[in-house]
Amino acid sequence: MTTVEICVSDVPTALVAEAAGAHRLELCADLGQGGTTPSLGTVEVALRTLRRAAVRVMVRPRGGDFRVSEVEEQVMLADIAAIRGLPNPHGLAVGVVVGALTAAGGLDLAVLRRLIEAAGPLPVTVHKAFDEVGDQLRAIEELVDLGADAVLTSGGAPTALAGAPRIAALRQRAGDRLRVIAGGGIRSHNVRQVLAETGAREVHLRAPVRRDGREATDGTEVRRVVDAARDRTPVEDR
Template sequence: MLEVIVTTVEDAIIAEAGGADRLELCISMEEGGITPSLGKIKNVISAVSIPVHVMLRPHSNSYHYTVEDFSVMLDDLRVIQLFGARGVVLGGLTKENFIDNILLQDLLPHCEGLNVTFHRAFDEVEDQIEALHQLKKYPQIKQVLTSGGPGTALDNLIQIEALLYETSHERMHILAASGIDPTNVAQLLEIGVTNIHVGSGVRFGKSFHQPINIEMIRKIKQLMESYLT
């Protein structure tokens, strides 16, 4: 499964045409991504036929959220559901950078009908294996988006292999992210990654200020398909 980050309607149309299986919609990628506007959610979902997963992150200050933040997230979640998103990308940590189980216990029951990804807050925990065991308790969470820790996915191949092993017989999947482009995706496919998340690596100049390069998406998709045959 190839997921592409999109920030505009134009991005979404190009990514779908290039062969993306799914889109992650967010804005302010320089800050790690936050929830897009109501209008953007509605128009991106209307413009494509492939699933759109929307980032549920009220601010970029941290991954720790207050009661007030939770209220904002709940209202944003209702909008995401209203406009027909297929999934939501969320997560939260305590001030000590452990999984915020209280947030998940309060928020996940409101995600009915949505495919849930735990986002890259996961890369800020000290013990990812323990954090993964905690996330397995929540049947709503289907994917964990991760680069295997600080740095890019290519910097953390051994850790990603360990995470793949921990989820090899689970309903949860590892969605490898960060620094992935057509020149290096094969290294991830070779260790057993089957779910790839790309962002600036498929854009001209590798910048979120530039458009998506459709040929890069096509190349990654071809490489992924070659590993399955």
């Protein structure tokens, strides 16, 4: 099966996504800003209450651009250390999601290196800041050299479908050295087309629905995506 990763904003939505069959969850706060670091309590309770889904925790101290100041880097390093120290009673596969760019629009290799080193054994995904990088094929090599586990991308386009040729090229360049996760505008009605055109084995999406005056996760849509994406490829729940 293709790995389906659902972006969630709190523990209740994480539980809904897991119950609907999501293989991995990206746990964030403030999705209106593209996702920021969730509270330590949110992460701790998620690890205590989830039973099988892998978890990736967003580590991003603020919304806005992806330039990381010295103070913000210190905050990110402290957050990573705190996440590493949390109890994980069910042995869930836990990792972190980070990103950092230079003023010139390239990957901030120095900051990313320190963040990845701080994560230690935890797998690190580089988030869609990657889509602001001009030379993405070169950036793939840089991420491999840094030891990143995965990168989330729409191929520099507004959606994964629009960026499908680039995502396919990035996957070819990465090979087995780095996992390329397709994300951007993916839903149950188009996930098969995204998989066919990109060759991706992993997809990332939100499944939002308004409930009780706020955004929640649509478990029915998650299940539809999981069912639509099902193929003969083993799930890589790392």
